[in-house]
Amino acid sequence: MKKVFFLLVLSLSVSTSLYTDLYAEVKDRTAHKKTEITCPEKFLNNPPLYFYCIYSDYHNHKFDSGIEKAEKALREIEPLYRKNPGAKVPNAKVGDARLKDDRVYKVKSDLHMLLGMLYFKKAMNLKSSEEKKTFIEFEKKLEKKGFNYFETAELMNLYIMKKLFPEAFNEKQKEIYSKLLKRAGISERELDRLYEETRKEEEKVEEERYSFISKAMKEFQTAVKIDPDNAVAYYQMGNLLSGISEESAGEDSEVAEEAYYKAALILKRKGDKTGYKEVVKKLKLLNPESRYLKLLKGKKDA
Known part of the structure; x- marks a missing residue:
């Protein structure tokens, strides 16, 4: 299985449509000017901007920085989640920036998902400096x-x-x-x-990669456990598992198909046609004969 993780190469990209319901909107009034954004020290001081900073680290391959920020944010939000998961996160709107959904459990779920994405992308970008030398x-x-x-x-x-x-x-x-x-x-x-x-x-790197991918999977699972409607978390889980299934037995493929299926159902219910088509496309590529494709088409004999 560790060799499977070492060989795992798959797309980490997620369609723009799937991100339309994700964490926060940060509008820049000076769209054509290069602006320097200072990330807040604490997540709850400015959650929308803090989310933006985490994703910026993800996008710019600053994985350790992003992981540190996400873990810090989760520590801050944990007391709120324990007290009342359905309550609203403070400072959900600061200036032109706002959270897409300010309920505590939704925010916590997205933080776990983003942490999983950071772990996963870090795993796929691991390289041995000694080997290169x-x-x-x-x-x-x-x-x-x-x-x-x-x-x-x-x-x-x-x-x-x-x-x-x-x-x-x-x-x-x-x-x-x-x-x-x-x-x-x-x-x-x-x-x-x-x-x-x-x-x-290579073996050392493989061990480390295996560890980070395991952490990523755990974060995706936590995200959907907290918020079963987190379509993007299911999508990311499907991406990870579909890559594993290419090198292993069919069990991982079945779980990946189910993850894509759940993501598709959520997106369909929300009326996100573009996101729905993207997920169904992934499911077809993974297994054109998947019973979940039949279920999506409404066939009862699937």
Whole structure:
């Protein structure tokens, strides 16, 4: 399963229509001027702007900063949620900025969802600095031998092919590979060492990626538990699970289909036709024969 998470590559984009009901609106009176926005120290001082700052961190790949802000906001709103989930969040409208829905449980659900998005995107952008450093040093060594990028890539491709598919490694490839090794002044043992070093680094990154994706899933689940009508949280959950299902058994696919189905039902009920079509499209791509597609069409034998 950890390998599945390591290989997981899927779209994190969400259609604009799906965001129309999400957290806050921040209007800029000077739309054509570059303005510097100062984020509030506390979430409850200006929730709309604070939400904007979290999403700005998400958009600009400042994941740690966004995660810290989201966790801080959740700590602030927790006492309000325990006291009265249906109450209104203070300062829901500040100037031209306002929350889309100022009920405490709605805001808390969106914060959990956004935290999940940050964890997920951080997981997908993890890279090993040590692995990169190892490759850079190796490339520089080959550059001194007159190798260009394509020749270095050819050498590594031939090495990997020999290692993974020795039976398909023909005589011509062996000859080219041998000449490249000789020209580089290295032995295959040195490539083995490079491969082993990078493999270990990949495993470390994989462990970390697995951890963040698990956290993301937990946040999405919390979001829909707090607010079963949070369509975007279901959508994000479907995105995550549909990626896993491509590399694993059908159980994850079934859960992903159900998540998309729930998102579609909510959007349909709200009259968001564009968002509904977007989710149904995702569901069709995941499984054109999904029973949930039949349910959406009103077929009782699904």
